[in-house]
């Protein structure tokens with residue numbers, strides 16, 4: 077048996093009993109002599125980047141955390157650019173600057189203290205450097221394959237909670253926002269720009285939830301208000317084990333778009349920063365979400381595209397993504 081097949085066997089032997097289908101397909105794929113096993117591993121490609129333990133972890137849990145992946149220098153540059161954007165020293169085409177709902181109407185909060193999130197920074201060359209960092213793409217390729225599109229870019233500046241608990245992000249699956257498939261060829265890379273812990277609202281994930289299906293999402297019923305488009309999973313099992321991802325500056329988590337996750341209140345006085353990008357394979361395809369549970373978010377995004385960018389009725393939800401997507405490696409085949 078080849079080295080690659082050997083390695084695969086070790087991985088599959090470690091996988092949980094619930095992965096019987098994965099095991100069955102291994103039996104028919106024993107003679108593989110290349111490092112690509114789409115019929116055996118569901119969520120990863122074995123490109124010699126991930127260790128056996130990491131492959132097992134992603135297949136089973138739907139995320140892996142890589143410590144110290146992005147340098148201090150790079151993060152300081154992203155932070156500096158974020159500050160310039162908040163001071164309006166740079167104007168970025170297509171960027172949406174979002175304030176927390178609890179301070180949106182206050183005239184007394186200005187600059188970066190008013191900003192909770194930058195949405196769609198892909199036209200800012202300095203921030204977009206994040207999406208093409210070779211050490212990030214090396215991991216992304218393990219989930220998307222060699223053709224890679226950067227589909228969604230975001231810098232999160234989670235503010236100190238005002239007391240209304242609006243700094244929370246409800247538990248959700250990112251796939252709810254995406255009209256493209258297959259889900260298994262999409263991955264999010266999320267890098268802590270400083271130490272993140274439970275007090276400042278680190279990510280919270282439900283390991284293994286990526287093996288379920290896309291759930292119905294809607295606004296949670298929170299007394300103090302909810303930020304625009306912060307939909308949450310309607311019913312998720314409150315007894316499902318949770319993991320709090322405490323991370324240092326530069327640590328990066330890669331996670332599957334069906335993984336249920338959210339983040340808690342920021343109970344510190346500082347703004348908790350993270351930078352992220354959602355990638356998809358260049359050979360993913362768009363789907364029509366009309367008549368599905370994604371229709372609610374589709375309508376909100378089309379509404380925003382029309383108000384903010386003057387898009388007319390002919391612009392579909394898929395179009396809003398095709399316009400924003402950028403090729404970062406290989407070929408843009410069907411995206």
Ligand SMILES: CCCCCCCCCCCCCCCCCCCC(=O)SCCNC(=O)CCNC(=O)[C@H](O)C(C)(C)COP(=O)(O)OP(=O)(O)OC[C@H]1O[C@@H](n2cnc3c(N)ncnc32)[C@H](O)[C@@H]1OP(=O)(O)O
Nearest residue numbers: 173174175176177180195253303304305306381385387396
């Ligand atoms: C030609 C086609 C181009 C395609 C472009 C498509 C653009 C789409 C961009 C957004 C897509 C988001 C998809 C995300 C998917 C990834 C998955 C990640 C999960 C998430 O991140 S959830 C998404 C987070 N939410 C957003 O990103 C929302 C985007 N931001 C906005 O919609 C605007 O910032 C907002 C909230 C409408 C505010 O607009 P703005 O003009 O800046 O604010 P005003 O001061 O003029 O206020 C207008 C009105 O809105 C109220 N307001 C302000 N802030 C908030 C808030 N955070 N939450 C709720 N409401 C808010 C404000 O009080 C005003 O209310 P009035 O009653 O006075 O009208």
Ligand SMILES: Nc1ncnc2c1ncn2[C@@H]1O[C@H](COP(=O)(O)OP(=O)(O)OP(=O)(O)O)[C@@H](O)[C@H]1O
Nearest residue numbers: 160161162163164165166167168171172173174180
């Ligand atoms: N540097 C920037 N680049 C791109 N867009 C920005 C930048 N700074 C602010 N914006 C966005 O430009 C739009 C217009 O801003 P505007 O001057 O109306 O102020 P505002 O942030 O909406 O504050 P207010 O609601 O108090 O008027 C807003 O949606 C804001 O989020």
Ligand SMILES: O=C(O)CCC(=O)C(=O)O
Nearest residue numbers: 232245250337338339350
């Ligand atoms: O940084 C966070 O709080 C997570 C945000 C998030 O999950 C998202 O915007 O999709």
Ligand SMILES: [Fe+2]
Nearest residue numbers: 248249250337
């Ligand atoms: Fe998310």
Ligand SMILES: [Mg+2]
Nearest residue numbers: 173175180181
């Ligand atoms: Mg405004």
